[in-house]
Every structure is written in C-alpha cells, then in structure tokens.
Amino acid sequence: MHPIVIVGTGLAGFNTVKEFRKLDKETPIVMLTADDGRNYSKPMLSAGFSKGKTADDLCMATPEKVAEQLNVDVRTGVHVAGIDATNKRVLLPDDHLDYSKLVLALGADTWTPPLEGDAVGEVFSVNDLMDYGKFRAAVEGKKTVTILGGGLIGCEFANDLSNGGFKVSLVEPMGRCLPLLLPEQASEAVGRGLADLGVQFHFGPLAKAVHHGDNGQLVTELSDGSQLESDVVLSAIGLRPRISLAKEAGLDTNRGILTDKSLRTSAEHIYALGDCAEVQGHVLPYVLPLMASARALAKTLAGETTEVSYGVMPVTIKTPACPVVVCPAAEGSEGAWEVEAEGNTVQALFRSKDGSLLGYALTGEAVKEKMKLNKELPAIMP
Amino acid sequence: MHPIVIVGTGLAGFNTVKEFRKLDKETPIVMLTADDGRNYSKPMLSAGFSKGKTADDLCMATPEKVAEQLNVDVRTGVHVAGIDATNKRVLLPDDHLDYSKLVLALGADTWTPPLEGDAVGEVFSVNDLMDYGKFRAAVEGKKTVTILGGGLIGCEFANDLSNGGFKVSLVEPMGRCLPLLLPEQASEAVGRGLADLGVQFHFGPLAKAVHHGDNGQLVTELSDGSQLESDVVLSAIGLRPRISLAKEAGLDTNRGILTDKSLRTSAEHIYALGDCAEVQGHVLPYVLPLMASARALAKTLAGETTEVSYGVMPVTIKTPACPVVVCPAAEGSEGAWEVEAEGNTVQALFRSKDGSLLGYALTGEAVKEKMKLNKELPAIMP
Numbered sequence: 001m002h003p004i005v006i007v008g009t010g011l012a013g014f015n016t017v018k019e020f021r022k023l024d025k026e027t028p029i030v031m032l033t034a035d036d037g038r039n040y041s042k043p044m045l046s047a048g049f050s051k052g053k054t055a056d057d058l059c060m061a062t063p064e065k066v067a068e069q070l071n072v073d074v075r076t077g078v079h080v081a082g083i084d085a086t087n088k089r090v091l092l093p094d095d096h097l098d099y100s101k102l103v104l105a106l107g108a109d110t111w112t113p114p115l116e117g118d119a120v121g122e123v124f125s126v127n128d129l130m131d132y133g134k135f136r137a138a139v140e141g142k143k144t145v146t147i148l149g150g151g152l153i154g155c156e157f158a159n160d161l162s163n164g165g166f167k168v169s170l171v172e173p174m175g176r177c178l179p180l181l182l183p184e185q186a187s188e189a190v191g192r193g194l195a196d197l198g199v200q201f202h203f204g205p206l207a208k209a210v211h212h213g214d215n216g217q218l219v220t221e222l223s224d225g226s227q228l229e230s231d232v233v234l235s236a237i238g239l240r241p242r243i244s245l246a247k248e249a250g251l252d253t254n255r256g257i258l259t260d261k262s263l264r265t266s267a268e269h270i271y272a273l274g275d276c277a278e279v280q281g282h283v284l285p286y287v288l289p290l291m292a293s294a295r296a297l298a299k300t301l302a303g304e305t306t307e308v309s310y311g312v313m314p315v316t317i318k319t320p321a322c323p324v325v326v327c328p329a330a331e332g333s334e335g336a337w338e339v340e341a342e343g344n345t346v347q348a349l350f351r352s353k354d355g356s357l358l359g360y361a362l363t364g365e366a367v368k369e370k371m372k373l374n375k376e377l378p379a380i381m382p
Numbered sequence: 383m384h385p386i387v388i389v390g391t392g393l394a395g396f397n398t399v400k401e402f403r404k405l406d407k408e409t410p411i412v413m414l415t416a417d418d419g420r421n422y423s424k425p426m427l428s429a430g431f432s433k434g435k436t437a438d439d440l441c442m443a444t445p446e447k448v449a450e451q452l453n454v455d456v457r458t459g460v461h462v463a464g465i466d467a468t469n470k471r472v473l474l475p476d477d478h479l480d481y482s483k484l485v486l487a488l489g490a491d492t493w494t495p496p497l498e499g500d501a502v503g504e505v506f507s508v509n510d511l512m513d514y515g516k517f518r519a520a521v522e523g524k525k526t527v528t529i530l531g532g533g534l535i536g537c538e539f540a541n542d543l544s545n546g547g548f549k550v551s552l553v554e555p556m557g558r559c560l561p562l563l564l565p566e567q568a569s570e571a572v573g574r575g576l577a578d579l580g581v582q583f584h585f586g587p588l589a590k591a592v593h594h595g596d597n598g599q600l601v602t603e604l605s606d607g608s609q610l611e612s613d614v615v616l617s618a619i620g621l622r623p624r625i626s627l628a629k630e631a632g633l634d635t636n637r638g639i640l641t642d643k644s645l646r647t648s649a650e651h652i653y654a655l656g657d658c659a660e661v662q663g664h665v666l667p668y669v670l671p672l673m674a675s676a677r678a679l680a681k682t683l684a685g686e687t688t689e690v691s692y693g694v695m696p697v698t699i700k701t702p703a704c705p706v707v708v709c710p711a712a713e714g715s716e717g718a719w720e721v722e723a724e725g726n727t728v729q730a731l732f733r734s735k736d737g738s739l740l741g742y743a744l745t746g747e748a749v750k751e752k753m754k755l756n757k758e759l760p761a762i763m764p
Binding site: 079081082089091092093094095096111113114115116117118119120121173174179180206208209211223238239240241248253254255281283331332 | 461463473495496499500620630
C-alpha cells in the first residue's frame with residue numbers, strides 16, 4: 001500500500017501525524033518539506049528576542065528525532081513540483097512519489113509588495129525557523145530595524161525587537177495598528193503601548209523602495225517622499241495561503257485551498273489544513289483552528305471521516321506593551337462596535353442589530369473579560 | 383551536444399531564439415513554457431478591447447508554427463521544478479533535461495495583495511495571452527469593471543475597457559494615476575483624460591476584500607469602508623520579477639535575477655533577460671530594453687560574448703484619452719521637475735542641479751517633443 005504523504009512539516013503537518021499515530025502506529029507516512037524539517041513552535045518566532053532564544057533554542061526536534069518519535073519518513077529540502085491527482089502521485093524534481101492519501105499542509109507565504117531599489121534582496125520576512133535564524137544573524141550587533149506592516153506579525157515583532165533593545169520604526173499605510181482586526185480606539189491603545197517602548201510609527205504612506213545608503217545603512221523610501229534609515233528592514237505586511245500547487249493540479253481554490261468540513265479538497269484522497277486551507281469559507285491562520293483540524297483529519301485518515309468544528313477561538317496577540325485578545329466577528333457580519341475605553345484598557349464589543357455579541361477586541365486590563373465574553377459568542381463553525 | 387534550453391516563450395524567449403537563428407541555424411534548442419506557448423505581442427493585451435481583438439486574434443503563431451519557423455523544440459504546459467546548475471540540468475516533474483546553456487526568460491508575476499472575501503478566486507489579472515482569453519470570456523456581455531491599481535497596466539486597461547463600452551471604477555491608494563512614473567500635474571492630466579471617458583477614480587484607500595454580492599455582482603470593499611459593485615474585478619497592482627527558480631538554485635537575486643551586462647547570471651552557462659532580469663541594477667519591464675537584450679544575448683549564445691547597452695528608452699503608455707510618453711530618470715538620481723502645463727498637455731522635465739536633463743514625462747500634445755528631448759538625455763546603460 002502506498003504511504004500517506006504529507007506535504008509540509010510545520011505545525012499543521014506535524015500535528016496531523018502526531019494525532020494520527022495515536023490512532024494508527026503502522027500505516028507508512030512520508031513527510032515532505034522544502035525547508036530543514038526542524039520542529040518548532042511557530043508563535044515563538046515573534047517572542048524570541050524578549051526571551052533571548054536563538055533559532056537552535058527554538059528547535060524542539062530535529063527531523064531525525066521526529067522520524068523516530070512518530071515512525072515517519074521525513075524528507076527535507078524537497079521541492080514538490082506538482083500533483084498528479086488522477087494517478088495519485090506527487091511529482092518531484094526528476095522523481096515521483098505515489099500516495100494512498102495526500103495531505104497539503106503547505107502553510108502560507110509572506111507577501112511583500114514589489115519594492116524598488118538595490119537592496120530589495122536584503123529585506124527580511126520571518127515565516128519559519130530558517131527565516132528566523134537568518135534574521136537573528138542579520139540583526140546581531142545591530143541597533144535599528146524598520147518594520148513594514150503594522151498588522152499582527154508587525155506589532156508582535158515591534159514589541160519583541162524593542163524588548164531586545166532595538167530601535168524600531170514601523171510603516172503602516174492603513175493609518176493605525178492592527179487595522180483589520182481592531183476598532184480605532186483599540187488600535188490607538190496598542191499604538192500608545194508600543195510607542196512607550198520607543199517604537200516610531202509612520203502611518204499613511206506605503207513603502208516604495210529600499211536602497212543601500214552611503215553609510216552602510218539601508219534607506220527605506222516611503223510614498224510620501226520621506227526616508228527611513230536602519231540597519232535592517234523586516235517585511236511583515238501579510239500572509240497569503242500557498243495555493244499554486246493545488247491550483248495547478250486543478251483543485252478548487254479561492255483565498256485558500258477549498259475544503260469541506262472534513263478537510264477534503266475537490267480532488268479525491270487529497271486533504272488540506274492549516275494556513276493554506278479555506279475550510280468552508282474560513283481562512284484562519286491561527287493555532288487553535290489548526291489543532292482542531294489536525295485532530296479531526298487524523299481520525300478521517302484513520303478511516304473514521306470526521307468533520308472539524310471551530311468553537312469560539314480568541315486570538316491572543318503577543319504585544320505585552322499593551323496585551324490584546326481579539327475574537328473577530330465572522331466576515332461580512334453586520335453590526336456595530338460598542339467601545340468602553342480608559343487609557344490603554346479598551347473593551348470593544350461587536351454587536352448585531354438585535355444586540356447579540358458577534359465578536360470582541362480587548363486591550364490592557366480588559367483582556368481579563370475574555371472567558372466571560374467567550375460564553376456569549378457563537379461558534380465560528382459549529 | 384546538449385541543447386540550449388530557454389525557459390519562457392514570451393517576448394524575451396521568442397526574440398532570443400529568433401535573433402539566435404539569424405546567426406546559427408543548427409544548434410538544437412528546447413523552449414519550455416508553463417502556458418500554451420502561443421506567440422503574441424504583449425503590449426496588445428491592454429489594447430484589445432479598443433481594437434475588438436479576441437485572444438485568438440492576438441495569437442501570431444501557434445507553438446507548432448514557432449517550432450517550424452525557428453527549428454526549435456517547443457514544450458508547453460511544462461512546470462520547471464528546479465535547476466541543477468552544477469550538473470547543468472533542468473529538473474522537471476518526474477523528469478530532467480540537460481543543457482549546454484540555459485536562458486531564463488521567465489517574465490514577471492502579477493502581484494495581488496492578500497485580499498479577504500469569498501470571491502478572491504474570481505479576481506482577474508492579465509499578464510499573458512491565456513489570462514487575456516479568460517478575462518475576455520468573463521467580461522463578455524457584462525457592463526462594469528473594477529480595476530485595482532492606477533499604474534501603467536491599470537490606466538491602459540481603464541482606457542481600453544472604456545473604449546470597449548465598459549463602465550470602469552479604478553482604485554489607487556497612492557492618490558493619483560501612474561504615481562511612480564509621473565509628477566503630480568502629469569498624473570492629473572491622465573486622470574482628467576480617463577475621467578472624460580467615464581472612469582470613476584477612488585484615490586487613497588486600499589482594496590481589502592472582494593465578496594459575492596446578493597445580486598450576483600462582486601463587491602470590492604475598500605479600507606475607508608466604501609464598497610464598489612461591479613460585474614468583474616481586475617487586479618493590476620504590480621509586477622514582480624519571477625526569481626524563485628533562480629533563488630532556489632543558488633543564483634544571486636535582488637528584485638530580479640542579477641546579471642552582468644552580458645546577461646550572465648552568477649552561475650556559469652545560465653543567462654537571464656527580460657522582465658525577470660536585473661541587469662546591472664536595472665529592472666526594465668519594457669519592450670525596448672528586452673529587444674536590445676535579445677539581440678545581444680543571441681550573439682553571446684552564438685559564441686561572441688556581447689554586452690547589452692540601453693540607450694534612451696522612452697516608454698509610451700497606451701492611454702489615448704491622454705497620450706503619455708515617459709523617460710524615467712535613473713533610480714535615486716537627484717534633481718527636480720520643471721513643469722509646463724496647459725490643460726492635459728504637460729511637459730515635465732527632470733533636471734539635475736546643474737541643469738542637465740535626466741528624464742521627462744510628456745502628456746497630451748507635449749508627446750511630440752519626445753524626439754528632440756531624447757537627444758539631450760543620457761543613455762540608461764551605455
């Protein structure tokens with residue numbers, strides 16, 4: 001019998017195998033990854049400077065260890081070239097691998113707008129442990145970092161780098177921190193918290209180019225003509241689910257690889273979960289939904305088709321300078337924010353017309369209300 | 383002897399082979415492409431509606447015809463999975479191809495920010511003939527189009543679609559048309575010209591999401607909360623040179639694949655030209671530099687190493703509603719605009735401190751000054 005093939009050894013791929021092995025010790029599994037296959041906790045990538053952790057410190061298991069622990073064949077540095085869904089075959093450079101079932105745990109790509117300038121190749125983005133290792137090496141002994149993007153990743157890195165003693169400038173065209181997740185007052189609270197750490201914000205302009213300056217520094221040119229000098233530039237503008245492999249193989253995609261609640265894609269025997277998947281319209285690049293998916297998919301792979309359900313899944317944003325917990329209302333839901341704010345403590349509740357709670361954003365002391373509020377919220381995907 | 387392998391059958395790949403065959407009728411050549419390999423004139427993609435041209439009309443030669451005309455083996459629908467530069471081998475899904483010399487004519491990817499919403503998969507971008515065919519089919523019988531991006535491609539499509547009878551809305555966060563190429567007054571002239579055709583501009587906000595509306599239309603949500611309804615959404619926000627294949631193979635890259643003036647990459651026997659290349663710091667996604675590169679590379683491939691030079695290379699922007707010709711000053715050059723404007727006729731000259739002409743932007747009647755001004759300009763890359 002051909003193995004179950006898992007493409008991706010990040011949290012999604014790793015936890016699917018871990019949960020599956022609880023149910024089935026024997027079925028052969030091959031895990032493929034383009035990177036070095038080391039196992040690590042992704043949320044830690046934007047908390048490493050505060051805790052003084054190098055990439056090696058964050059590594060929880062080598063691929064060899066994972067292979068041994070989970071009785072799985074882990075192949076690293078492998079570029080998957082295509083999927084032949086008809087013949088149930090993964091196409092590799094100059095090779096192929098037949099599968100009984102295929103799991104796409106591809107994650108997401110960081111996404112940086114096409115900048116101009118002769119130093120574009122030196123703009124970092126950190127989306128896995130290898131990126132983190134390169135970034136840490138680059139900032140070693142340096143002082144100043146320009147961050148492009150004031151969303152979740154950008155704000156977490158701004159806090160973490162500030163704690164690590166760096167002087168941080170942050171560029172965000174949409175005028176405030178976490179514009180897609182928070183209402184205005186909550187954004188402003190986070191902005192104040194980070195500003196207290198010395199973060200300098202540039203709200204409004206877009207980054208246009210990154211050049212080498214005369215003095216060895218990098219110069220980031222903004223669309224309003226201003227220029228920011230720094231030792232290093234980190235792009236944290238957005239993530240895009242990795243769908244091209246699935247799209248080229250003829251699978252249905254939208255933002256992510258489309259799946260039903262059993263994480264089945266439009267092609268038989270092919271499943272998808274985690275940051276690359278769009279599960280019944282939901283693209284949820286967070287740990288809680290990923291873990292729920294891994295557990296459900298493990299059962300399905302073991303023969304008991306199981307639907308995943310997403311209950312109330314608050315997202316904690318690691319900005320200790322101004323703690324944030326958010327439960328976004330479902331996309332497109334209609335309602336209004338009710339906001340109570342005092343200093344950096346903001347309780348923002350998103351209520352529908354009939355007053356029912358659809359989502360919340362809590363900062364500062366208000367994060368303590370989380371558990372109580374969770375009880376009032378509807379499940380994301382029951 | 384192994385063949386010369388050309389990856390890409392667009393203008394760059396096609397013209398390299400065409401010029402090479404003038405010098406060498408015999409050496410075996412294999413052209414690889416992920417698309418259908420039809421030969422067409424790329425500038426025509428944003429002028430097709432005005433001229434009533436379908437994708438088939440724009441096709442100048444089938445791959446079979448190209449193979450016959452140029453005595454070359456054209457392989458379509460091929461996904462190049464990797465390059466083994468050490469063993470001079472192109473890695474294909476479940477196969478490989480040895481080369482004597484390798485030319486990367488990969489072009490550029492359209493680049494769309496990660497939008498939210500359930501209709502993201504239906505946002506079009508047009509960057510080759512296959513895209514154009516799908517887009518034409520999608521707008522057949524429809525009336526309204528929302529364009530994301532007011533750069534060169536966005537403005538050309540706005541003009542062309544308006545000429546084709548469509549009602550166009552255009553979203554551009556950087557506040558005006560062609561913000562990276564033109565000074566303010568020239569941008570405003572182009573804006574007025576297109577507005578006279580009925581184009582409705584939304585300057586300032588970013589596109590955030592694209593949903594299915596209740597009435598079968600698409601709803602584009604902007605960052606300022608406004609919503610645009612249209613039958614079709616076209617993304618024309620930017621192009622990014624395709625560098626991942628080269629980067630994964632260990633070749634030097636920045637914005638593009640780095641080459642010297644003989645179009646040699648950092649790996650022996652591997653060359654790059656066109657939209658994917660960064661030739662001595664220049665990323666010039668335009669026809670004139672591409673043709674100059676194809677001619678020079680053909681000689682080099684035929685054994686006579688030849689450096690490409692870029693003289694004065696004006697870019698004509700196909701917005702008949704307000705004609706534009708621009709010669710951008712070299713990136714990072716210091717100077718100021720001298721602008722004379724009357725209605726939609728704007729002559730903007732970019733002069734250095736000592737008064738020498740470094741670049742220009744001409745709209746309306748002023749485009750007639752092009753030839754005279756070209757004589758005063760320095761070559762881009764002598």
